[in-house]
Structures are given as C-alpha cells and as structure tokens.
Amino acid sequence: NAGVTQTPKFQVLKTGQSMTLQCAQDMNHEYMSWYRQDPGMGLRLIHYSVGAGITDQGEVPNGYNVSRSTTEDFPLRLLSAAPSQTSVYFCASSSPRAARTEAFFGQGTRLTVV
Amino acid sequence: KQEVTQIPAALSVPEGENLVLNCSFTDSAIYNLQWFRQDPGKGLTSLLLIQSSQREQTSGRLNASLDKSSGRSTLYIAASQPGDSATYLCAVRGSQGNLIFGKGTKLSVKP
Numbered sequence: 650n651a652g653v654t655q656t657p658k659f660q661v662l663k664t665g666q667s668m669t670l671q672c673a674q675d676m677n678h679e680y681m682s683w684y685r686q687d688p689g690m691g692l693r694l695i696h697y698s699v700g701a702g703i704t705d706q707g708e709v710p711n712g713y714n715v716s717r718s719t720t721e722d723f724p725l726r727l728l729s730a731a732p733s734q735t736s737v738y739f740c741a742s743s744s745p746r747a748a749r750t751e752a753f754f755g756q757g758t759r760l761t762v763v
Numbered sequence: 764k765q766e767v768t769q770i771p772a773a774l775s776v777p778e779g780e781n782l783v784l785n786c787s788f789t790d791s792a793i794y795n796l797q798w799f800r801q802d803p804g805k806g807l808t809s810l811l812l813i814q815s816s817q818r819e820q821t822s823g824r825l826n827a828s829l830d831k832s833s834g835r836s837t838l839y840i841a842a843s844q845p846g847d848s849a850t851y852l853c854a855v856r857g858s859q860g861n862l863i864f865g866k867g868t869k870l871s872v873k874p
Contacts (some may be wrong), residue, residue, distance in 0.1 A: 681861055691866040699860065739806060751797055752862055756806040
C-alpha cells in the first residue's frame with residue numbers, strides 16, 4: 650500500500666534552473682494538492698486539483714506550475730528556481746468526497762536553491 | 764480568511780503526564796478538522812479526523828474534541844511517553860476542500 654509517493658526526497662538546484670517534483674497516489678483520490686513548509690510559516694497551499702484536467706491556485710502559487718493529466722499524478726514544476734523557493738514540499742491527496750475524508754501526505758521533498 | 768492558531772508553540776512535560784494541545788480557528792464554517800503528527804525531517808501522519816457534526820474522536824491514548832461554534836479543538840494525550848515527542852499540527856478543511864494549517868505545537872516528553 651504505497652499511498653502518496655513523492656520523488657525526489659532531496660534536491661539541490663542552482664538559481665535559474667527548472668525542475669519537476671513528482672507526486673503519485675494509488676488510492677484513486679481525485680483531490681490532490683501541494684504545500685510548502687517553512688520555519689515559522691507553517692504549511693501553505695501552493696496549487697490544488699479536484700480532478701484530472703482541473704487545477705487551481707492556492708495561497709502561494711507564484712513561481713510554480715502544475716498540471717493534472719491523470720488521476721494518479723500531480724507534478725509540481727519550478728520554472729526558474731529562486732533561493733526563496735528553498736523549502737520542504739509536501740503533496741497530499743484525499744478521496745472524491747474531499748469534505749468528509751482524511752488527507753494523506755507524502756514524505757516530502759527537501760529542496761535547496763543556491 | 765480562515766486562520767488557525769495553535770497554543771502553545773512548544774511544550775515540555777515529564778513522562779507520564781496528561782496534556783492538552785489547543786487549536787483555534789476563526790471561521791466556524793468547516794467540514795472537518797484533522798490532527799497530524801510530524802517527526803523531525805518526516806512527513807505528516809494523520810492522528811484523528813473529526814467531522815463538523817462530531818464532538819470528539821478517540822484513538823488509543825489520544826482524544827480530540829471539537830467545538831465548532833466557538834472555533835476550538837483540543838488534542839488530549841494521556842500518560843505521555845518519550846515516543847510522543849513530535850510536532851502536532853491542526854488543520855481545518857473548508858468549503859473548497861483545502862486544508863488550512865496551524866503552525867504546530869512542538870512537544871517534548873522527558874524520560
């Protein structure tokens with residue numbers, strides 16, 4: 650039972666580089682989201698998706714893109730990495746009836762931008 | 764805009780003590796509230812989920828209560844153990860389905 654899988658676990662980028670953080674879930678959840686966690690700031694929502702082909706912005710979307718071509722996958726793209734994007738990134742998913750069910754989180758991707 | 768506050772930010776107790784962690788939220792129009800545990804360098808582990816229509820949920824030594832009208836939830840940990848040391852996060856789910864998190868309470872249980 651894999652749950653929510655994030656790759657990579659660690660990444661170091663140079664300023665200006667681009668990369669994609671991968672997130673996959675095997676629970677047939679329609680709702681998926683990306684958060685970033687920073688010291689003193691807590692977890693903040695970046696982007697979310699309520700189903701394949703549907704995405705929307707969260708609280709801190711600037712500098713990030715998402716797409717949702719399948720139910721299982723929800724990648725997060727950094728277009729041009731900046732030191733301010735140094736953070737720990739978490740992907741989460743929950744069932745189609747998102748209001749009633751618990752959210753499951755991946756183990757996180759620790760990103761450092763130098 | 765929904766805001767979630769957790770008090771205290773940090774707590775240190777001796778082993779065996781019963782303790783209460785507090786969570787408050789500004790908008791009572793929530794679908795549910797979820798308590799998580801996070802160990803250093805790790806992901807979030809779900810502890811308890813309380814629906815908006817429920818008053819409390821229990822799992823082992825953990826009991827979470829919800830008073831939606833006053834915008835409060837508490838997580839009660841009985842007979843604390845050193846293995847309970849972690850950061851505890853409270854999150855509320857609103858109408859859009861998104862979770863809004865508090866900043867957490869860092870718990871240290873001393874042997």
